Amino acid sequence: MxxxxxxxxxxxxxxxxxxxxxxxxxxxxxxxxxxxxxxxxxxxxxxxxxxxxxxxxxxxxxxxxxxxxxxxxxxxxxxxxxxxxxxxxxxxxxxxxxxxxxxxxxxxxNQYFSYGKVQPYELQASDKLETQKTYESTFGMDYRLTRLHVDISSRCNENCVHCYIPTYKKRSLMTEDMFDVIIRQSKVMNVLN
Missing domain, CATH: 3.90.930.60 (Outer Surface Protein A; domain 3)
Structure with missing residues (x-):
């Protein structure tokens, strides 16, 4: 085995x-x-x-x-x-x-993902909104933040072409106080994820 x-x-x-x-x-x-x-x-x-x-x-x-x-x-x-x-x-x-x-x-x-195997696909739209679970049917028209992604650090020794953080700024680390503020605000806003 x-x-x-x-x-x-x-x-x-x-x-x-x-x-x-x-x-x-x-x-x-x-x-x-x-x-x-x-x-x-x-x-x-x-x-x-x-x-x-x-x-x-x-x-x-x-x-x-x-x-x-x-x-x-x-x-x-x-x-x-x-x-x-x-x-x-x-x-x-x-x-x-x-x-x-x-x-x-x-x-x-072969069953696992690789960029060499990606096939284009079409998103299927439907007019049958009554059978689909939509944001509006779940939360109403009161739009809000549902997902939050927080980068607590920009420290990185890589220099990736696609990275949006300039190399000279890859040194900072978020303070615990700032992280706590973000979490508290997210809780008040009922962020889902």
Whole structure:
């Protein structure tokens, strides 16, 4: 069996836990019109250590178990093996990793988004407003801010062509007071997201 990270899953390791989230939750796959998002998941410290052994390239489960045995020297191989298989099977069932037999990886990876595969698509409009859920039918004509995206920092050592922040301004960090003001104002305005 092989295991590898899925390309749309983001992982963050914290001192006492790990965090997995579907990058598509943040709207980054709009062009791909992809399937149902898998959401997010908190991992225990041990689960985070297990997940950190994965890479974007397929690894044999035996190799991952071997790496885990080097981390958990006082735990028997059979216990680590059983825990690893159970852990990665659970993550696979929830859509966070690929776990399976060695097959044609091109077929597996072909289902994920890439700019090389984007196909143009037409938005379908309908005159049947009574059957559609529209902003107006939900909130009335009282328009308001529904989503807010806050960049708390412009610090970045990249120099991307498409970036709207001039290089000389990529040094600032929002103060906690300013962030609190934004959150308080958003709460008063009933921002949805």
């Amino acid at each position: 092989i295991v590898f990270k899925l390309p749309y899953i983001m992982y963050r390791a914290y001192p006492n836990f790990g965090y997995l989230t579907d990058n598509r939750n943040f709207g980054y796959d709009t062009a791909s019109m992809s399937r149902l998002k898998v959401g997010d998941l908190l991992l225990s410290k041990t689960g985070s250590m297990f997940y950190s052994q994965l890479s974007d390239s397929p690894k044999k489960i035996e190799d991952i178990i071997g790496s885990l045995c080097e981390l958990f020297t006082d735990i028997p191989y059979a216990t680590i093996e059983a825990d690893a298989v159970k852990f990665f099977t659970l993550l696979h069932s929830k859509g966070f990793v690929y776990l399976g037999e060695e097959v044609d990886l091109a077929k597996i990876r």
